[in-house]
Amino acid sequence: MMDSVLPLSQVDASHRPEVGGKCFALAEMSRAGIPVPATVCVPTRVYQSYVSATGLRERIMLELNRKPFDGKLGPNMRWEELWDASLRIRNMFLRTPMPDELAEGLSRAIEARFADRAVAIRSSAPGEDSETVSFAGLHESFINVMGTDSILEHVRLVWASLWSDAALLYRRDLGLDVADSAMAVVVQELVPGDRSGVAFSRHPNDASQAVIESVYGLNQGLVDGTVEPDRWIIDRATGQVVSHDAAPRDERLSPGAEGVQLEPLPTALSRRPPLTSEEVKTVFDYVQRLEELFGAPQDVEWTWRGETLSTSSALGKTSEAGRSSGLVVLQSRPITTLGHEEADDGRRWYLSLRRSFENLQALRDKIEGQLIPGMIEEARALAEQPVDHLSDEDLAAEIDRRQALYDQWVDVYWDEFIPFAHGIRLFGQVYNDVLHPDDPYAFMDLLTDTEMASLARNRALEQMAATIRNNPRLAKGLREQLADGEDAEIDEAFLGRVDDFVNRFGDLSCAITEGPHCHVRPSQRVPDALIEILLQMSRHPPSHKDRFSNNDGGRSQVAMRDEYLRQFEGDERARAAELLDLARTSYQLRDDDNIHLGRIEAQVLVAVSEGRQRLESRGMERVEAFRNADVAEALRDLNFVPEAVPEEDETDGFVIRARQLVGQPAGPGVAHGPARVVVSQGDLLAFEHGEILVCDAVDPNMTFVVPLAAGVVERRGGMLIHGAIIAREYGLPCVTGVPDATSLIRTGDILTVDGHLGIVTLKKRGDAAAGASGLSSMD
Amino acid sequence: MRDPAAIKSTLQELLASQRLAVLATREEDGHPYANLMAFTVSEDLKTLLFVTGRATRKYENLCAEPRVALLIDNRSHAASDVHEAAAATVLGDAEEVRGEERDRLLPIYLARHPHLEDFASSPSCALFRVRVRSYYLVRRFQQVTELHVR
Numbered sequence: 001m002m003d004s005v006l007p008l009s010q011v012d013a014s015h016r017p018e019v020g021g022k023c024f025a026l027a028e029m030s031r032a033g034i035p036v037p038a039t040v041c042v043p044t045r046v047y048q049s050y051v052s053a054t055g056l057r058e059r060i061m062l063e064l065n066r067k068p069f070d071g072k073l074g075p076n077m078r079w080e081e082l083w084d085a086s087l088r089i090r091n092m093f094l095r096t097p098m099p100d101e102l103a104e105g106l107s108r109a110i111e112a113r114f115a116d117r118a119v120a121i122r123s124s125a126p127g128e129d130s131e132t133v134s135f136a137g138l139h140e141s142f143i144n145v146m147g148t149d150s151i152l153e154h155v156r157l158v159w160a161s162l163w164s165d166a167a168l169l170y171r172r173d174l175g176l177d178v179a180d181s182a183m184a185v186v187v188q189e190l191v192p193g194d195r196s197g198v199a200f201s202r203h204p205n206d207a208s209q210a211v212i213e214s215v216y217g218l219n220q221g222l223v224d225g226t227v228e229p230d231r232w233i234i235d236r237a238t239g240q241v242v243s244h245d246a247a248p249r250d251e252r253l254s255p256g257a258e259g260v261q262l263e264p265l266p267t268a269l270s271r272r273p274p275l276t277s278e279e280v281k282t283v284f285d286y287v288q289r290l291e292e293l294f295g296a297p298q299d300v301e302w303t304w305r306g307e308t309l310s311t312s313s314a315l316g317k318t319s320e321a322g323r324s325s326g327l328v329v330l331q332s333r334p335i336t337t338l339g340h341e342e343a344d345d346g347r348r349w350y351l352s353l354r355r356s357f358e359n360l361q362a363l364r365d366k367i368e369g370q371l372i373p374g375m376i377e378e379a380r381a382l383a384e385q386p387v388d389h390l391s392d393e394d395l396a397a398e399i400d401r402r403q404a405l406y407d408q409w410v411d412v413y414w415d416e417f418i419p420f421a422h423g424i425r426l427f428g429q430v431y432n433d434v435l436h437p438d439d440p441y442a443f444m445d446l447l448t449d450t451e452m453a454s455l456a457r458n459r460a461l462e463q464m465a466a467t468i469r470n471n472p473r474l475a476k477g478l479r480e481q482l483a484d485g486e487d488a489e490i491d492e493a494f495l496g497r498v499d500d501f502v503n504r505f506g507d508l509s510c511a512i513t514e515g516p517h518c519h520v521r522p523s524q525r526v527p528d529a530l531i532e533i534l535l536q537m538s539r540h541p542p543s544h545k546d547r548f549s550n551n552d553g554g555r556s557q558v559a560m561r562d563e564y565l566r567q568f569e570g571d572e573r574a575r576a577a578e579l580l581d582l583a584r585t586s587y588q589l590r591d592d593d594n595i596h597l598g599r600i601e602a603q604v605l606v607a608v609s610e611g612r613q614r615l616e617s618r619g620m621e622r623v624e625a626f627r628n629a630d631v632a633e634a635l636r637d638l639n640f641v642p643e644a645v646p647e648e649d650e651t652d653g654f655v656i657r658a659r660q661l662v663g664q665p666a667g668p669g670v671a672h673g674p675a676r677v678v679v680s681q682g683d684l685l686a687f688e689h690g691e692i693l694v695c696d697a698v699d700p701n702m703t704f705v706v707p708l709a710a711g712v713v714e715r716r717g718g719m720l721i722h723g724a725i726i727a728r729e730y731g732l733p734c735v736t737g738v739p740d741a742t743s744l745i746r747t748g749d750i751l752t753v754d755g756h757l758g759i760v761t762l763k764k765r766g767d768a769a770a771g772a773s774g775l776s777s778m779d
Numbered sequence: 780m781r782d783p784a785a786i787k788s789t790l791q792e793l794l795a796s797q798r799l800a801v802l803a804t805r806e807e808d809g810h811p812y813a814n815l816m817a818f819t820v821s822e823d824l825k826t827l828l829f830v831t832g833r834a835t836r837k838y839e840n841l842c843a844e845p846r847v848a849l850l851i852d853n854r855s856h857a858a859s860d861v862h863e864a865a866a867a868t869v870l871g872d873a874e875e876v877r878g879e880e881r882d883r884l885l886p887i888y889l890a891r892h893p894h895l896e897d898f899a900s901s902p903s904c905a906l907f908r909v910r911v912r913s914y915y916l917v918r919r920f921q922q923v924t925e926l927h928v929r
Contacts, residue, residue, distance in 0.1 A: 055858075057858075058858045058859060058861060058862070061859060061862045061863075062861060062862045065862040065863075065919050066919060653823070653825070653928060653929045654783070654787065654824070654926045654927065654928060654929065655926070655927045655929060656783045656786055656787075656924060656925070656926050656927075657924070657925040657926075657927070658923070658924055658925070659915060659923035659924060659925040660917075660921060660922065660923035661922065661923075662919060662921045662922045757921070759921050761923075
């Protein structure tokens with residue numbers, strides 16, 4: 001076998017395609033006498049032989065090809081589905097050791113170089129850093145790793161980060177072929193700098209200036225946004241400092257026992273900038289020299305170890321920094337020609353996919369203290385404004401206004417709530433890293449004892465249904481009321497519980513789309529929609545228990561928690577517990593945010609349903625199929641006809657049907673039963689025990705039928721979406737991310753939902769022939 | 780998936796890219812029997828053509844039981860087939876074509892397989908037409924779509 005690693009001294013231009021830009025630049029700098037850390041490169045051929053020998057290459061492609069990845073042939077994988085694919089792929093890397101021969105070769109080389117010294121392990125993907133593309137920050141780096149076994153494991157994690165959701169999305173948007181992706185890795189001695197920073201040899205927005213940013217401690221704090229830097233702007237022509245913005249300087253990142261830790265900055269240091277003006281000049285001289293060396297403006301990461309040295313002695317004396325003091329360049333890469341701002345804008349979103357713990361804590365405060373109360377207030381304020389007295393013109397305006405308000409909250413949902421879901425992921429990643437479980441989602445079991453609003457609602461429903469089940473007179477009264485639309489004589493105690501329920505959770509009538517039940521007669525104390533669902537539930541014994549009401553699960557959860565926490569020591573254990581707490585909040589919010597958003601949407605629908613009624617009384621037909629905007633438009637314009645949506649899947653004498661649909665496995669188990677495709681409130685109210693809920697996205701206001709369902713199929717994808725979480729709570733087989741689920745599946749089709757593999761198989765109602773043809777082993 | 784025309788053209792491309800199909804027939808005792816056959820397909824996907832010697836087991840089978848299944852796929856015999864390859868299972872009814880119909884269809888078959896001219900033109904060979912009832916298109920390992928002829 002060829003040498004598994006290349007020391008910088010052996011790297012030349014011919015190696016560039018297999019060592020990546022970062023490693024190649026380090027080799028160039030080392031040759032030019034610029035101090036860089038002692039470094040070896042693990043070229044892409046090592047990655048290639050690992051994924052080939054272990055079969056990972058094909059397993060990754062299978063994960064990514066559940067759906068067209070690039071959207072050329074159909075719907076893209078949603079980014080939440082990519083999270084999941086990415087999580088599963090990362091677990092594959094974690095659980096797949098290197099083949100012996102490969103591990104031995106690498107171990108020898110690393111042992112010889114680093115023995116017991118701490119190292120940093122960084123990605124160096126070919127094509128990662130060029131003048132047009134920057135992957136800065138998208139792949140993972142690990143700082144302060146010690147011991148050959150641990151180094152090898154972290155090399156695998158850097159490889160895995162080639163498949164992180166952020167990196168996948170970025171490559172997809174750039175049109176790069178993921179199948180050709182490979183990763184080289186840089187292993188370098190950790191330079192425990194006491195000041196660090198980044199520098200741009202040329203200001204991305206002003207060619208006459210350079211920028212230097214610096215923090216105390218390690219650079220990672222600055223790069224991931226945890227620690228705010230001091231910032232200097234320098235005139236390139238004169239080398240003079242144009243401006244200096246001081247940071248609060250209250251924290252720094254430093255090496256812990258393993259990894260890095262954030263610690264308070266001693267007061268003595270927080271009073272002075274991390275660099276003296278002399279040192280600012282030195283950094284500036286370095287980056288100008290690097291720009292000259294590489295022939296293009298450079299984005300440089302550096303660190304400074306030990307005492308200040310004068311410019312002359314720092315420059316040009318030592319290469320492969322050894323243990324001397326002074327400035328060490330960690331990496332240098334071209335500033336992308338896109339222009340810094342633009343490139344940054346493009347990447348910022350991808351980078352936001354990797355929120356740090358601190359960012360998430362801040363986001364949590366904002367969500368709990370500000371956004372959720374804001375949503376509650378918005379829904380309340382809207383509910384207090386009646387719409388029935390408005391003129392048609394005003395009602396149209398009100399529909400638009402409410403829609404706009406709702407759309408704003410949807411944006412907030414995407415911008416703030418969705419990123420907060422990363423709390424779950426961050427925890428999941430830590431959990432998987434320390435415990436390497438068989439099931440990459442085992443960590444979810446540690447989150448599910450969180451009380452969720454929709455589960456509390458469903459329990460209240462089940463309790464009322466139980467009362468009806470045991471009280472035939474009450475059941476009869478309710479059935480009569482439903483039949484003749486007049487209040488039947490109903491036990492006052494029960495009515496009190498209904499009032500209570502409606503006050504807490506609403507009357508289930510205006511949840512998703514307009515339906516005939518949306519208008520409750522004010523005199524009627526038990527709303528029709530509620531009666532229907534309660535009667536339906538009361539006809540069957542409760543078939544599923546949500547996990548919260550089931551105490552058996554409690555003990556194993558305690559054991560799981562202990563096992564998780566035992567993996568950490570000292571301060572780290574406290575931090576691990578905090579992370580679990582954050583993840584639980586994050587998990588709970590995956591539900592509650594939807595509920596709150598649903599309340600605002602319900603207020604949009606109140607106005608829309610008023611509009612639909614008026615259109616109907618004008619004699620318009622099929623108004624239930626109108627979009628909200630169409631309703632407003634039709635109120636304004638008597639002649640307005642909305643565009644119809646074609647339904648028929650027929651082409652040139654062929655009828656096309658889905659036979660087997662592939663999504664993401666989101667709740668283990670296999671369910672078999674008739675489909676109930678839910679697109680309107682009426683579909684929900686028709687829901688029968690044992691049916692399979694098929695919908696575009698499980699709306700939190702739909703989940704009251706989940707206890708009746710045998711399984712869940714959802715168009716929207718991902719493990720962490722609402723439907724998947726609720727299905728998991730009830731132990732239901734669930735497949736998410738099924739493209740066009742609600743149009744390819746019709747109510748009454750017989751479905752087999754394979755929640756292990758993420759596959760849904762369809763038989764048309766009464767379609768014996770399709771069953772007999774036996775395409776899949778599941779028949 | 781939503782676009783029927785796209786499904787159809789995927790199928791057309793797949794069938795056009797292949798010269799051989801696996802043909803499954805039924806033995807007298809009910810046992811399935813499979814062969815590799817040079818085939819061609821009509822533009823509208825409703826008809827498949829193949830040629831077989833009259834002395835063969837498959838000819839005997841076809842005469843007794845015209846219901847057949849065919850498999851056409853684009854595998855490349857690499858591990859990546861599992862996610863990359865597409866396969867179509869065809870169900871239909873086979874019948875030997877003779878006379879004028881044979882004179883009309885044989886050139887269509889030979890246009891696809893000119894090197895089989897001597898074989899196909901031999902009196903000991905039969906030209907079969909399969910009237911397609913349905914296709915089952917499998918992609919991405921498990922994604923299955925049905926197309927049924929109206």
